[in-house]
Amino acid sequence: MQALPNxxxxxxxxxxxxxxxxxxxAELSRDFFDSDxxxxxxxxxxxxxxxxxxxxxxxxxRETQMIHDLTGREGVVIATGGGAVLREENRRLLRDSGTVIxxxxxxxxxxxRTAKDRNRPLLQRGDREQVLREMFALxxxxxxxxxxxxxxxxxxxxxxxxxxxxxxVQR
Ligand code: S3P
Numbered sequence: 058m059q060a061l062p063n064x065x066x067x068x069x070x071x072x073x074x075x076x077x078x079x080x081x082x083a084e085l086s087r088d089f090f091d092s093d094x095x096x097x098x099x100x101x102x103x104x105x106x107x108x109x110x111x112x113x114x115x116x117x118x119r120e121t122q123m124i125h126d127l128t129g130r131e132g133v134v135i136a137t138g139g140g141a142v143l144r145e146e147n148r149r150l151l152r153d154s155g156t157v158i159x160x161x162x163x164x165x166x167x168x169x170r171t172a173k174d175r176n177r178p179l180l181q182r183g184d185r186e187q188v189l190r191e192m193f194a195l196x197x198x199x200x201x202x203x204x205x206x207x208x209x210x211x212x213x214x215x216x217x218x219x220x221x222x223x224x225x226v227q228r
């Protein structure tokens with residue numbers, strides 16, 4: 058029997074990957090895995106601690122290991138971290154395991170949604186808007202190259218986004 062493809066959410070910080078992923082999984086009666094959440098549970102420490110002690114490279118190694126493990130599942134919904142597309146190995150694993158959905162949002166929305174955030178080390182240094190703009194320039198092409206579908210999350214609430222994803226993946 059053929060494996061049931063996974064549904065994988067990629068996109069920047071503040072795009073709504075975790076919220077939308079949880080709702081999407083419930084809507085389709087599938088299991089949901091949030092890569093950042095799983096990394097923290099496995100490590101027994103939060104993301105700021107991992108960045109402090111192991112650096113970004115240490116976090117990225119844990120992330121790649123987690124993407125290996127999660128993409129080995131079948132028929133689940135996976136929310137990735139915003140930097141998951143940085144490594145070619147991750148992009149290939151994600152593409153090969155199912156339908157990849159890019160949750161697109163604007164830097165303006167990201168600024169609003171991450172305003173009070175203390176759990177994202179990459180936003181704690183320097184000017185947040187400049188960091189987000191630089192990330193967008195680097196990563197938007199990578200999200201697009203990895204994804205089968207692009208869905209905007211800046212113009213409607215999470216339930217509307219889930220409805221659009223369900224319509225488009227079931228086509
Ligand atoms: C990161 C995004 C975060 C988390 C880590 C690094 C990034 O995930 O993986 O702080 O490089 O964009 P979210 O996109 O869920 O915030």
